[in-house]
Every structure is written in structure tokens, then in C-alpha cells.
Amino acid sequence: MDIPLLDLRAQYAGLKDEIDGAVGEVLSQAAFIGGPRVKAIEEAVAECCGVSHGVACGNGTDALFLILANLGIGKGDEIITTPFTFVASAESIVHVGAVPVFVDIEPGTYNMDVGQLEAAVTERTKAIMPVHIFGQCVDMDPVREAAKRHGLAVIEDACQAIGATYRGVRAGALGDAAAFSFFPSKNLGCAGDGGMIVTDDAELAAKAKKMASHGTSKKYFHDAMGVNSRLDSLQAAILLEKLPHLDDWNAGRRAAAAVYDELLADSGLALPETRDFGEPVYHLYVVRSPDRDGIMAALKDAGIGTAVYYPRALHLQEVFGYLDYSEGDFPVVEAAQEEVFAIPLFPEITREQQERVAEVIAGATG
Numbered sequence: 001m002d003i004p005l006l007d008l009r010a011q012y013a014g015l016k017d018e019i020d021g022a023v024g025e026v027l028s029q030a031a032f033i034g035g036p037r038v039k040a041i042e043e044a045v046a047e048c049c050g051v052s053h054g055v056a057c058g059n060g061t062d063a064l065f066l067i068l069a070n071l072g073i074g075k076g077d078e079i080i081t082t083p084f085t086f087v088a089s090a091e092s093i094v095h096v097g098a099v100p101v102f103v104d105i106e107p108g109t110y111n112m113d114v115g116q117l118e119a120a121v122t123e124r125t126k127a128i129m130p131v132h133i134f135g136q137c138v139d140m141d142p143v144r145e146a147a148k149r150h151g152l153a154v155i156e157d158a159c160q161a162i163g164a165t166y167r168g169v170r171a172g173a174l175g176d177a178a179a180f181s182f183f184p185s186k187n188l189g190c191a192g193d194g195g196m197i198v199t200d201d202a203e204l205a206a207k208a209k210k211m212a213s214h215g216t217s218k219k220y221f222h223d224a225m226g227v228n229s230r231l232d233s234l235q236a237a238i239l240l241e242k243l244p245h246l247d248d249w250n251a252g253r254r255a256a257a258a259v260y261d262e263l264l265a266d267s268g269l270a271l272p273e274t275r276d277f278g279e280p281v282y283h284l285y286v287v288r289s290p291d292r293d294g295i296m297a298a299l300k301d302a303g304i305g306t307a308v309y310y311p312r313a314l315h316l317q318e319v320f321g322y323l324d325y326s327e328g329d330f331p332v333v334e335a336a337q338e339e340v341f342a343i344p345l346f347p348e349i350t351r352e353q354q355e356r357v358a359e360v361i362a363g364a365t366g
């Protein structure tokens, strides 16, 4: 029994008629950019996380970039985030001319160690970018308190956390603005690239929307420098079919995580820790072991998908060499990158599949 890390075909099979119908409708209307479906998904995603504005764009990386650029963040400004994330978190900061400043993470949740924020703030700091890694929210109260004390913006990288909550509030509504990604493997994925900004800041939303469409004020009139970063109607149509299922899918992921928690309790693996301030959405179920390579090899031989998120932290990546970090700067991150790996988890995974994963792990560790 082969078990993929993520089974996108199972999800499509469950919604094939709806998705095919929606796609067919867009094709027959031949209106591919902008239009009512894009507006509808902007409103629906904003409503789903309890904020007033959604601005669709080309991908999650652009969503971060558009937020930073339109909050006036630029050359020489510093943004505090963690190095244990997908490259896009820091990439977006560099693309507005700003500097990513890293802090270490907590060992159990892999989220930003908020106790290190205060020491990372300088007179150049303009914002904090918490990344809700693997679908669990960062402890946001201390983040917002530090931001308030120093007059900083809070920009959520919520790309892995759509639907997650913190003290009853959804990711996306926990800072000044947030970025979502609709990359196919994300909890709400489209059939290609897609992303969205959500915010309660009407001015930021309007500016980001304009920038995402070539700085256009009126067709062929441009009063601001822009980029081309749009969500197309086909993707919007697919997302509109999928969004109503998001909460069920996330509940399915939580249920599957609880099954692993039980099946792997005595496996010797360190299991993901959850904090009781909210509900995570398990974008990934990440375990750790000093014998990662051996266990991953056994799983691979059994036809079971695994992957390492993330094998090299951002502060040690060649592209960020100019930031002058070195090995030893973030010991918790550096220990994690040697031991972590994700095992199959998706809403449709069966208990039988999970038992098989646990059995192979037991064989490899026993």
C-alpha cells in the first residue's frame, strides 16, 4: 500500500463534478482575468477569517511583498522573522529593499520564540513577521505587545495556516495584514499558483490591489509603480468550490493528527507539540528523530512519502550569506533541521493508512 505524503487526487475525486463544472463555466464565458469570481473569493476568504478586505494576487510570496511594499517598508528597514520557514518569508522582505532579521524558534512547535523579539528590535525595525509554521499560530499576544511597544507593524505569514485559530480568532485577523498562499499543496490549494492578502486596513488593501495590477487607476492610466500579480478566474472558480469544505478538511487533518499522536506515542519520535491557545490546522505533521535518515529510508522502501521541512535554515542559505549570520546563531533551528521530517497527513487519510505508517516506523526504530 503506497501512501503519499499528500494525496491531492483524493480531494479532487470528492469534488470532481463541482470543480469541472466551475472550470467549464469560466472556459465557456472566456473571461479569464478579474471579474466576479475573483471578487467573490476575495470577499469569501476575508469573511472566513473575519477581516474586512481580501486582495487576491498571483501567489503567497507576492501577497507578502505587496503588504510590505504598501506599508511603506523599504530600503534599510528591518523585519523580524525566523529562519525556519519557506524561503518566501525572507525573499519578500529582500524584494522591498529591507533586511530580514532572524530570531530562533521554540523546539516543540517550530514557531518563533517570542521571548527573543525584544532583543532583536533596533531603531531600524519596522515590522514583525510571525510565520504560523506547519499550520499552528505563533503566540500572538506577546508579538502584538512587542509591536505596540515599539510602533511596529505585524505581518502574518499565514500561508500554511488558513483556518487556524488563536484565542478564538482566525489566522489572518491577528495582525495588521496577512498573506495566504493557494499553492496546490496548501490547506486551501488551487490548480496552480494563487495568493491573497487579508487586512482590516482599507488603505493598505486599496494600494495593494492597485500595485498588483500595474498601478492602474483607470485602464491605461498609471499613477503608481506596479507589478503584474493577479489571481485568474479559473483559480478563483476552483477556490470558490473548495472554500466551503475548508473547515471540514482542517478538522479531518486534526483528527488524523490525533490518531498519529496516539499511534506514535511510544515510538520514540518527538511528536509535534500544540499550544492550548488555539486550534492548529496541521498543514504538515512534522516529527523528529536523531535517526531521521534511517526512518525515512524505511518509509521510502515501504512506499510511504516523507519530506524534510526544512533541511537548511534560511540563515545558512547561500543566498542570505550577505546577512553575515553563521552556524551556531540559532541553535534550536539548527538542531531541528537535522532531525525533522513530515509523514503523510491529509484530510482523506484513513486510519488503516496511518496504522501502516506507524507500523513501518516501529519496525525502523524498534
Ligand SMILES: *Cc1c(COP(=O)(O)O)cnc(C)c1O
Pocket: 059, 060, 061, 062, 085, 086, 088, 089, 131, 157, 159, 160, 180, 181, 182, 183, 193, 194, 195
Ligand atoms: C507557501 C509559502 C509561502 C509562499 O507561497 P507561494 O504561493 O508559494 O508563493 C510563503 N510562506 C510560507 C511559510 C509558505 O509555506
